[in-house]
Amino acid sequence: MENLLLTKSKNTLGVNFDATSGIIELSGSSYPENTTDFFKPLVDWIQKYFLEVTGKLVLNIKLDYLNSSSIKYLSDMIDKLENYHKSGGSVEINWYHKEDDEDIKEMGEEIKDDVGFTFNIIAA
Amino acid sequence: MVSEASHVDSEGSFPDFNYEYTGICDNKFLVTFTDYLTDNFEKVMTPQEFKTVLFCSNELIQNIGFYSDERDTSINAADNGIGKFFLESKAKEITMSSENSISSIQIDKLSDKLNTYNAMNLDELKVLYKQLLKTESPEDSKGGGIGFIEMIRKTKNPISFHTYKNDDKTFIIFQLTVRR
Numbered sequence: 161m162e163n164l165l166l167t168k169s170k171n172t173l174g175v176n177f178d179a180t181s182g183i184i185e186l187s188g189s190s191y192p193e194n195t196t197d198f199f200k201p202l203v204d205w206i207q208k209y210f211l212e213v214t215g216k217l218v219l220n221i222k223l224d225y226l227n228s229s230s231i232k233y234l235s236d237m238i239d240k241l242e243n244y245h246k247s248g249g250s251v252e253i254n255w256y257h258k259e260d261d262e263d264i265k266e267m268g269e270e271i272k273d274d275v276g277f278t279f280n281i282i283a284a
Numbered sequence: 285m286v287s288e289a290s291h292v293d294s295e296g297s298f299p300d301f302n303y304e305y306t307g308i309c310d311n312k313f314l315v316t317f318t319d320y321l322t323d324n325f326e327k328v329m330t331p332q333e334f335k336t337v338l339f340c341s342n343e344l345i346q347n348i349g350f351y352s353d354e355r356d357t358s359i360n361a362a363d364n365g366i367g368k369f370f371l372e373s374k375a376k377e378i379t380m381s382s383e384n385s386i387s388s389i390q391i392d393k394l395s396d397k398l399n400t401y402n403a404m405n406l407d408e409l410k411v412l413y414k415q416l417l418k419t420e421s422p423e424d425s426k427g428g429g430i431g432f433i434e435m436i437r438k439t440k441n442p443i444s445f446h447t448y449k450n451d452d453k454t455f456i457i458f459q460l461t462v463r464r
Contacts, residue, residue, distance in 0.1 A: 191342055191346070227343065228343060228428065263335040
């Protein structure tokens, strides 16, 4: 399975999905011109990983800002991880936030409440 | 068209600031505006205020781009709606507002939705927000229906809105306030 790498831009996230290590990372801000076009390949990659690799997946999230449609897509992505966890797969999220970024911290806390896998909230 | 003005307010040294834009609210403008906001406001607002203003401003601008009835037909893009956006920063509060033409069908839907959201407390809004994240996005929504809810939750204030008619068009104005 191929890795997925996208360079961060002003309005799109940096993406580093490594199929060999099972460590995937999203970083930056997201308010793309077309949210579906940006996020669909990411969700497809994760689904393919669960079908073909079936190993542990660690998602590192380092966000600055997400618009509402990006929040929705991120939530969909995390639902896929939760389903994988419920079916016996191993998943972990490391949710990084800046010390003074209450917004991103709270977003992580709200997601953490609703998932059953390891979800670490880390001030960095 | 962009205009801006800044002066020291009567109570002290905090600079008042006005920013006004009229035009196409596409993603290109959104990137430009976000840069502008970061360069000019990040240092004069608390981190929490800045994040709230960034989120709400961008949601208002994107709403114009997607939903305004007045559109730039010279470009083939989904977010080519035309409207006005206004940001005002004062010592006691920050105000953001948007104005655009709107179809009569959208007015009733929006009014019902906003009146419902404005009547809910923050705990109720959190529950609804989580429910909407788990459901399919409405076909006519660009953001899964959570944009307005998040604006209320982040500002901790209702969204003020009203409509007016000019010639044969109806316009809607949204206003959000962040108390400092």
